[in-house]
Amino acid sequence: MLKRILRTGIVSEPPPEVLTAEQREVARLGEEILRILGRALTIRQVDAGSCNGCELEIHALSNPYTNLEGYGIKFVASPRHADMLLVTGPVTKNMEHALKVAWDCTPDPKLVVAVGDCGCCGGIFGESYASCGAVENVIPVDVRVPGCPPTPVALLQGILAAVRR
Amino acid sequence: MRLFGEPIEFEKQAGIGSPVWRGRADSGEALSAFAVAAHRADGRLAALWGSDERLRSGCFRLNCVFGFSAGHAWVGLDLPANRPAYPDLAGIFPAANRMQRATRDLVGIATHGGDQRPWLRHGAWPADWHPLRHDAGEGRDFPNAPSDYDFVQVGGEGAHEIPVGPIHAGIIEPGHFRFSVIGERLLRLEQRFGYQHKGIEKLFIGMSFAEGARLAGRISGDSTCAYAWAYASAVEAACVISPPPRALMLRALMLERERVANHLGDLGALGNDAALAFGFSQFMRLKEDWLRLNGKFFGHRFMMDRIVPGGVALDLEAPALAAVVEQCDAIGREVKELRKIYDEHAGLQDRFLTTGVIDAALARELSLSGMAARATGLLLDGRAWRQGYTPPPPWSTLGVRPATDERGDVAARAAVRFAEIFESLRLLRELAVGLPDSAVCVEVPPAPGASGLGVIEGWRGEVLVGVAYDDGGKLARVHPHDPSWQAWPALEHAVMKDIVPDFPLINKSFNLSYSGADL
Numbered sequence: 001m002l003k004r005i006l007r008t009g010i011v012s013e014p015p016p017e018v019l020t021a022e023q024r025e026v027a028r029l030g031e032e033i034l035r036i037l038g039r040a041l042t043i044r045q046v047d048a049g050s051c052n053g054c055e056l057e058i059h060a061l062s063n064p065y066t067n068l069e070g071y072g073i074k075f076v077a078s079p080r081h082a083d084m085l086l087v088t089g090p091v092t093k094n095m096e097h098a099l100k101v102a103w104d105c106t107p108d109p110k111l112v113v114a115v116g117d118c119g120c121c122g123g124i125f126g127e128s129y130a131s132c133g134a135v136e137n138v139i140p141v142d143v144r145v146p147g148c149p150p151t152p153v154a155l156l157q158g159i160l161a162a163v164r165r
Numbered sequence: 166m167r168l169f170g171e172p173i174e175f176e177k178q179a180g181i182g183s184p185v186w187r188g189r190a191d192s193g194e195a196l197s198a199f200a201v202a203a204h205r206a207d208g209r210l211a212a213l214w215g216s217d218e219r220l221r222s223g224c225f226r227l228n229c230v231f232g233f234s235a236g237h238a239w240v241g242l243d244l245p246a247n248r249p250a251y252p253d254l255a256g257i258f259p260a261a262n263r264m265q266r267a268t269r270d271l272v273g274i275a276t277h278g279g280d281q282r283p284w285l286r287h288g289a290w291p292a293d294w295h296p297l298r299h300d301a302g303e304g305r306d307f308p309n310a311p312s313d314y315d316f317v318q319v320g321g322e323g324a325h326e327i328p329v330g331p332i333h334a335g336i337i338e339p340g341h342f343r344f345s346v347i348g349e350r351l352l353r354l355e356q357r358f359g360y361q362h363k364g365i366e367k368l369f370i371g372m373s374f375a376e377g378a379r380l381a382g383r384i385s386g387d388s389t390c391a392y393a394w395a396y397a398s399a400v401e402a403a404c405v406i407s408p409p410p411r412a413l414m415l416r417a418l419m420l421e422r423e424r425v426a427n428h429l430g431d432l433g434a435l436g437n438d439a440a441l442a443f444g445f446s447q448f449m450r451l452k453e454d455w456l457r458l459n460g461k462f463f464g465h466r467f468m469m470d471r472i473v474p475g476g477v478a479l480d481l482e483a484p485a486l487a488a489v490v491e492q493c494d495a496i497g498r499e500v501k502e503l504r505k506i507y508d509e510h511a512g513l514q515d516r517f518l519t520t521g522v523i524d525a526a527l528a529r530e531l532s533l534s535g536m537a538a539r540a541t542g543l544l545l546d547g548r549a550w551r552q553g554y555t556p557p558p559p560w561s562t563l564g565v566r567p568a569t570d571e572r573g574d575v576a577a578r579a580a581v582r583f584a585e586i587f588e589s590l591r592l593l594r595e596l597a598v599g600l601p602d603s604a605v606c607v608e609v610p611p612a613p614g615a616s617g618l619g620v621i622e623g624w625r626g627e628v629l630v631g632v633a634y635d636d637g638g639k640l641a642r643v644h645p646h647d648p649s650w651q652a653w654p655a656l657e658h659a660v661m662k663d664i665v666p667d668f669p670l671i672n673k674s675f676n677l678s679y680s681g682a683d684l
Contacts, residue, residue, distance in 0.1 A: 001443060001506050011450055045336045049363050051680050053386025053467060058336050059430070060456070063449035077334035093289030094360045095339055097311050098331050124383055129296050129304035130289060130364030148469065149386065151460075 012067040041073045041163060044082035044106065048099045048138075049092035049131065053149040054116040058086065060152040073159065079103070084111040084162060087139075089119035091132040103139040111162045113143045115155065120144040168238055169202035171195070175238065179405045182398040183547060183557045183620035184236030189243075193252045193277075196229065196242050200257045208233040209532035210258035211620075212629045212646035213265065215272035217298045218243075221636075225249040225274045228644070230618065230629060232534070235553045239618050239631075244274055253279030260532040260651045263682075271297045271366065285359040285683065288312035296367045297642075319345035319353050327665065331360045335669075338679035342668075349664040354657045361683035369643035374400050374474055374609060374632075377640050381630065382469045384645045385681030390416075390423040391623030392630065392645060393472035399632035399643075400474040402617030404610050409603040412476030413559045418489070418596045419468045419477075421589040424624035425496075426455050426467075428582040428589075431676050435579055436507070438670040439516040447503055451496055458492055476606030486597040493590040493597075504583045517576035521659040521671030524573050531658070532651045535626020536585065537675055540578040542571035547622035563592055575674040585624075611638040625678065626652065647681030 045058055061068045068074070076082050079102045091099055103112070114135035117123035122133030135141050145158030166175050168186065173195060175186035190196040200210070209232040218226045224243040231238045244251060253276035254261040266284035269275040273295035286292065288310045296304055319326075324347050331339035339360040345353040365384060369377055381396035382389045394416050401408065408416075429452040436444020456466040462485040463471055471478050481489075507513055523533075528541040538545050546567035548560040555561055568584030570577035616633035626648025635641035656675050660668055 001510075004447070004502065004506065005443065008447065008450070046332055047336075047338045047361075049361055049680075050338070051383045051386040052338055052678065053383070053389070053469070055336055055338065056387060056430075056467065060449070060453060063453045064446045065450065065453050075336060090363055092361060092363045093309050094287045094311075094362055095331065096289075096309055098339065098360070102332055124380055125363045125365070125368065127305065128364040128367065129307070130362050130367075148383075149467070151466065 011064050012070055013065050041084060041159070042076045042082050043073065043084045043086050043159070044076055044079045044102065045086045045088075046099060046102050047088050048095040048135065049090050049125075050088035050116060050118060054088040054119070057149045057152055057155060058088075058115070061155060066152050066156065068156070079105040080107065082106050082110070084113060084159070085139075086113050086115060086159070087119055087135045088115045089133070089135050090122045090125045091135055091138045093130050093132060096132055096138055099138055111143075112139060112141045113145060113158050113162050114141045115145050115158070116150060117146050117148045120146045123148065168233070169199070169206055171199045171202050173199055173240060178239075178402050178617065180402040180617070181407045181558055182402050184555070185239055185402070185618045185620070186236065187239045187241075189241045193242065196227075196240060197252045197254065197257070199240060200229070200231070200254050203231040203233060203238070204257050206233055207529060209529075209534065209651075210254065210260045211237055211532070211534075211627065212631070212644070212650075213254070213261055213268065214631065214644040214646070215268040215274045215297070216633065216642045217272060219246050220299055225272065227251050227268070227274060228631060229254070230631075230646075232532075232627070234551065237618065237620060249274035250277050252277055255279055258532055259530065259654065263654075264650060271295060273298060282315055283312075285362045287359055296364060297370070314357050316343050316355050316357070317353070321347075323347045324352065340679045344665065344668070346665060349666065351660050351663055351665060351668070354660050354668075356653055356657060358653070358679060359683050361680040363684070365684040366642075366644060369640050372640045374640065377632075377643055378473050379470060381643070381645060382472075384684070385647055385678040386467060387427055387678065388423065388623045388625060388628060388647075388681065389467050389469045390419045390472055391621045391628040393470070394420060395619040395621040395628045395630040396632065396643070396645070397472055397474040398619030398621065399617040399630045400609065400619075402619065403615040403632055403634060404612040406475065406607055406609065408476040409605060409607060410559070410601045411480075411603040412605045414596050414600050415477045415479075415481065415605060416472050417559050417563070418593060419463070419471060420621070420623070421593050421596070422455070422459060423468065425586055425589045425593075426452055426459075427624045427676075428586050429455060429500075431673065432503075432507070432579060432582055434673050434676075435517075435575070435670065436513065438673050439513050441510065441513050444503070444507065444513070447499075451499055455492070455496065458488060462488065473606070475609045476604070478606070480605050481600070486600065489597045490594050493593050497587065497590045500583070500586055507579065507583075514576065516667075516670060517579060518574060520575045520663055520667050521674060522572070522574045522662070523655055523659045525571070527658060528573070528655065531655050533626075533655050534651060535622070535648045536581055536624065537578060537626065537652050537655060539567060539569045540581045541573040542569055544569060547620060547627060559596075563595060565592065575670055578674040613638045623648070625649065625676070645681075645684065647678050649677040649679075649682040652677050653682065
């Protein structure tokens with residue numbers, strides 16, 4: 001096993017490629033604020049009704065290529081330990097109450113990132129007898145990361161953009 | 166023709182999909198008798214759903230699909246509009262319980278007796294309103310009042326409950342688990358789901374077949390290829406068309422890539438849940454390599470919307486196929502090495518072995534399918550030949566060797582995943598070098614009034630989709646069925662002799678879909 005670890009080496013990649021001046025700014029400020037915060041950001045992920053596609057990509061943030069914990073960002077088990085809620089949607093009627101409780105339990109100041117086309121605007125599921133649609137229909141949202149599902153890079157950019165606010 | 170000697174006339178569904186026989190029961194008693202005969206012949210209850218056919222026939226319709234050695238039997242039962250009730254099948258096939266309760270919530274047809282607790286309805290709509298009835302309206306303005314749920318209570322000195330969820334501690338879908346324990350020993354687990362219910366079946370109503378394909382691909386994101394194919398197969402059976410050979414091979418290629426991606430992720434997560442972070446890092450790295458190649462050549466990391474009715478929405482050129490083969494070789498080498506490490510790691514095997522056991526008899530009783538069923542020794546795989554069963558193309562020419570293990574524990578489910586990865590890599594190589602030259606899509610003609618059933622062996626198990634067109638050629642009813650319906654109750658059994666801290670590991674070893682069954 002040790003041989004294997006040595007042979008694999010460190011595969012973590014640099015933070016996402018920044019293409020525009022604005023994105024470069026986001027990355028710079030993100031890094032800076034993370035430094036100010038002691039390089040620590042805790043995230044509570046809440047699936048409020050997704051098809052689980054977004055969760056697959058959020059999982060990918062923890063792979064050694066992205067290495068989220070290397071930035072000092074980590075997923076926590078309780079909203080009471082979290083700085084940020086990372087919410088996928090659409091928010092189902094059956095999850096509306098639980099999501100509100102999770103938001104209430106998250107200490108201020110708190111950030112909310114809505115993930116995926118469904119989390120941002122209801123997506124293909126929209127609003128119906130069973131769905132409240134976008135996350136912002138239920139709790140206040142700071143940053144939206146569209147995509148079906150958004151790539152790990154887009155998710156990382158969204159998280160950094162939220163911290164900048 | 167007749168099946169199991171029961172007085173229901175069956176006719177074989179047209180087309181090249183998985184073999185399906187369709188018939189109509191005259192009465193609830195005839196349906197019950199057929200279910201008993203199917204059960205006696207080692208059959209499974211594959212799916213159960215209801216539809217509102219009052220505008221066409223003045224009746225409600227109950228649909229039951231039974232899996233048996235030669236394929237699937239799709240039995241319809243018309244129920245009078247004024248008294249839509251049918252016999253409780255849960256005494257014959259326990260898997261019927263949740264499906265029947267969901268059918269009552271959505272369509273308002275109920276069983277005589279049996280478990281009458283709601284399943285998908287948590288209080289967001291009233292008990293006498295049923296979203297899938299044609300005269301239900303939108304139903305968006307009901308007050309959302311979460312209701313209490315009548316869990317089965319366990320008594321006795323020292324017995325207590327641990328409620329978990331709907332929001333779980335990890336990055337995972339929502340659902341509620343009610344554990345009854347003494348100390349750390351699990352006496353009983355009862356699941357309450359429906360939190361992911363987002364009204365998918367109502368959304369399908371009135372869609373065009375093309376819009377439906379997009380929605381079908383988003384029922385359970387980790388199985389998007391399996392659902393897209395099952396849906397396409399149902400539409401193709403209804404329209405009586407066959408996709409070109411190259412399209413079928415490309416579909417198989419995508420389905421196997423989906424299987425490998427999920428198995429890689431699960432093996433990593435299983436290592437993680439047994440405190441072997443090494444396994445998590447290694448497998449998540451391999452999975453990321455795998456998904457990146459999807460993104461590069463399929464245009465989407467999970468290949469959503471690439472399988473469409475009539476064929477596929479992309480074609481692969483020689484360089485892409487060469488890259489697929491090359492990646493199979495590279496990943497195969499690494500997984501082989503990792504399997505040796507997993508097999509020889511005493512700490513890991515100590516957690517895996519004898520944990521979360523279900524045996525073949527229980528798996529059969531619960532109508533389990535797929536990977537979890539094969540890990541009990543059942544040779545159930547829709548891609549593979551078996552006595553009396555010819556798999557549909559392209560599997561018929563590929564000679565799929567199903568992986569099995571008889572232990573039925575977490576170790577077995579890990580071992581089956583390893584074996585299936587190697588078999589999928591072999592299939593992928595064969596598919597990539599053997600693609601025939603042909604078109605990749607045919608036109609889908611209108612099929613007003615027609616219906617069809619598609620069955621695909623997804624990475625988790627058997628994915629079924631039933632499709633019915635209305636007289637105007639739009640979708641009248643689509644019912645997608647996830648293998649998790651049958652596998653969730655198996656999890657309730659699997660944890661019973663174990664301790665609370667083993668639950669996450671056992672749960673992960675099944676890795677079931679919440680969204681796929683909550684709809």
